[in-house]
Amino acid sequence: MAARKASKVAEIFPPRSTRIIAIANNKGGVGKTTTAMNLAGAFVLKEHKVLAIDLDPQCNASIAFNIIVDANAPGIRHLLVGDRYSLSQCLYDRGPYCDFIPADPDLAELQTQLLIDPKGRSRLREHLQRIIGQYDFVLLDCPPDMGVLTQSALVAAHEVIIPVDVGFFSVAGLARIVSIIDDIRNTYNPDLKIAGVLATKYDPRTTLSETTVSEIRAQRLPMFDTKIRISVDIIRSQMARVPVSIYATESHGAEDYNALAAEILPGKEDRRRLRERIQHGGVQTEAERPRKTCTASSRYERGLEQSAGCESLRARCGPRWIGSVGAGIEPARAA
Ligand SMILES: Nc1ncnc2c1ncn2[C@@H]1O[C@H](COP(=O)(O)OP(=O)(O)O)[C@@H](O)[C@H]1O
Numbered sequence: 001m002a003a004r005k006a007s008k009v010a011e012i013f014p015p016r017s018t019r020i021i022a023i024a025n026n027k028g029g030v031g032k033t034t035t036a037m038n039l040a041g042a043f044v045l046k047e048h049k050v051l052a053i054d055l056d057p058q059c060n061a062s063i064a065f066n067i068i069v070d071a072n073a074p075g076i077r078h079l080l081v082g083d084r085y086s087l088s089q090c091l092y093d094r095g096p097y098c099d100f101i102p103a104d105p106d107l108a109e110l111q112t113q114l115l116i117d118p119k120g121r122s123r124l125r126e127h128l129q130r131i132i133g134q135y136d137f138v139l140l141d142c143p144p145d146m147g148v149l150t151q152s153a154l155v156a157a158h159e160v161i162i163p164v165d166v167g168f169f170s171v172a173g174l175a176r177i178v179s180i181i182d183d184i185r186n187t188y189n190p191d192l193k194i195a196g197v198l199a200t201k202y203d204p205r206t207t208l209s210e211t212t213v214s215e216i217r218a219q220r221l222p223m224f225d226t227k228i229r230i231s232v233d234i235i236r237s238q239m240a241r242v243p244v245s246i247y248a249t250e251s252h253g254a255e256d257y258n259a260l261a262a263e264i265l266p267g268k269e270d271r272r273r274l275r276e277r278i279q280h281g282g283v284q285t286e287a288e289r290p291r292k293t294c295t296a297s298s299r300y301e302r303g304l305e306q307s308a309g310c311e312s313l314r315a316r317c318g319p320r321w322i323g324s325v326g327a328g329i330e331p332a333r334a335a
């Protein structure tokens, strides 16, 4: 049974700032949910605390994180419309370093209500402001449109990642997304910035992927250096409900999502955390280990190190590990 979180995950580090990142694109199938799940996994592996939130009535992230709820159970709807449950009551424990807030399939029906409610777009922001410092990252998985649910995410977020499927020509809608981000910036959230457009399903064997990447660059939007290659391990890991960085540690998918996490984490952030860790117990981190040159054997060794890290995390998580490996979909216990 997927247990609803009874209490807060123990603080491992002193309070810190939280980066709230919306993952948005009005197109479906571009890799938003895949990015939310796998970026969460890559951050967890680096021992960063993550809260992932599903805002999509299709509930794909809720399926990935294995928390299926209806409208009466604690979930994101209650943080959008009212005060029936507090944010801490809506958290579901997905193992050390990871909490999750699910969507429910009837969320779509809320949209009209949210549009006429003066606080409809800003209530989620108010809730998230209260937990600043408790997580390193909050990842908001948005529905495939720029409606009021996505707008709530953009009002709450500090940054937005825009995944674009470069294996399928899907640049056309980018201008509309950017104009909505501008509107939100001008009305509710002047600090919102585009973290980057993320090329997904990149296929280095085709010229189409490169052409699409060039089209995005031509629009002068910030773009991540990391491209997420098309990868069957990403699909397999989704079926197992485990982030690819943990499911297939040496796959392209793991390499790419780990690289994306590293690109999002500024060097100074890692250095600050390193100082904190030394002050609070002196745990050795990846950054403390001497850098190895990237030979085939060092890549193999690094894979083994990461696998060992995964195994120890897995042992500590038990059946609560992210989407509960092999556990099937079970309803969470209603409050
Ligand atoms: N890098 C990738 N390689 C292969 N398949 C992918 C990749 N990224 C996403 N997919 C697949 O594409 C489909 C749509 O991805 P998803 O993340 O659900 O998109 P969105 O949330 O934007 O609708 C899913 O079946 C997912 O497994």
Ligand SMILES: [Mg+2]
Binding pocket: 032, 033, 034, 056, 060, 061, 142
């Ligand atoms: Mg999705």
